[in-house]
Amino acid sequence: MIFGIQLGLKRANPFLNKILQFYRMEDIKFVQLKPGKDSPVKRFHPWIFSGAILKQSDHLKDGDWVNVISSRDEFLGTGHFHHGSISVKIVSFKEITSKEEFWIQRIQNAFDLRQKLPLGETNAYRLIHGEGDGCPGLVIDHYNGVFVFQAHTIGMHLDRLEVVKALKHVFGKKIKAIYDKSKETLPPEYAQNCNNDYLEGSAKTPHEIVENGIKFSVNWVTGQKTGFFIDQRDNRHLLSLYSKGKTILNTFCYSGGFSMYALKEGAKKVVSLDTSAKAIDLVNINLTLNELSIKKHESIVGETLPYLKNCEEEFDIIILDPPAFAKSISSKHKALQGYQKINYLAIKKIKKNGLIFTYSCSQVITRDLFYNMLVAAGIETGREIQVIHQMTQAPDHPINLFHPESNYLKGFVLRVI
Secondary structure: OOOOOOOOOOOOOOOHHHHHOOOHHHHOOEEOOOOOOOOHHOOOEEEEEEEHEEEEEOOOOOOOEEEOOOOOOEEEEEEEOOOOEEEEEEEOOOOOOOOHHHHHHHHHHHHHHHHHHHOEOOOEEEEHHHHHOOOOOEEEEOOOOOEEEEEEOOOHHHHHHHHHHHHHHHHHHHHHHEEEOOOOOOOOOOOOOOOOEEEEOOOOOOOEEOOOOOEEEEOOOOOOHHHHHHHHHHHHHHHHHOOOOEEEEEEEOOHHHHHHHHHOOOEEEEEEEEEHHHHHHHHHHHHHOOOOOOEEEEEEEOOOOHHHOOOOOOOOOEEEEOOOOOOOOOHHHHHHHHHHHHHHHHHHOOOOOEEEEEEEOOOOOOHHHHHHHHHHHHHOOOOOOOEEEOOOOOOOOOOOOHHHHHOOOOEEEEEEE
């Protein structure tokens, strides 16, 4: 059974009659919008907020598939229902007659795009990027034959076996394993009954991938997110173009992606800093994998803010790539203060004509907000600053034109004079 609309209306209409030819009334679930609240959906924004809903089917559960209709009974889209501020995340603005065919087509479309993208020499890429690939609440990363499935909504997690079936249809024997790492990203009450585990096959961790000739050890079981930050691929390459003969501080370094690129391209010295000892262990493993000189590298377990305050050493390049400081609108102001503090210290500390690679991956911090924060930090230091690059996520993290929130990674390269 799939989708339709139980309107509870006395009068009939052509759309309803068409749907009822195929589906029993008890199988049909719907959300109907208030008058005037359908404009964002008609502009293909995939989120329906609770305040826009006029009425809905009785006894809807988190993760239920629902059809979204206007106050005039027009079909607007189909998606997953959830109790909360965002009540529906639309996965299709067209009618779906087969979930199996729908998932196969979504996976195939995503794979076709990745085959056409200039991703460099790599066997790791993001296959599904949420709204950017028409799959709100779903991330799938590919690591040299292993697919890491991560659901951020209950609806996507409930559909996981259908997604696995679609992956097998598209990739066949190329699949070594499919691992579900959703427990940390799902609502707590639902997640308490979930476990991260293999949905198909199995694979040993750590698992080796290659990116532009550089080897990385990936552990999706114990690592952050799905195991690696694929989105910074192009920005790591950009750093390498400036690295030869330079001293570089890589803060919030995780497994040392920026550090490996810099060392391979002839950096004079690289310091990798992270609060996690496990992350620094990964840095050291990656140094060994790539046979890079430990004499040119220093690994430090520590906090970025006090390190920048107390460090007497000056650097040619500083990388600021923190985790999301703001995970909700309510924390936006505090997050901006945090970004301003670390950027102020970096600008103050950097050598004359030095470069700062600075990023925000907080979805609620827009590019304009981030830029204005940098202006404030720069004014506070009194130094002259130029923007020489503007950066975003790699192209295998596509941005949905109608969903600006999917443009989550913002970055600038600043030259400080």
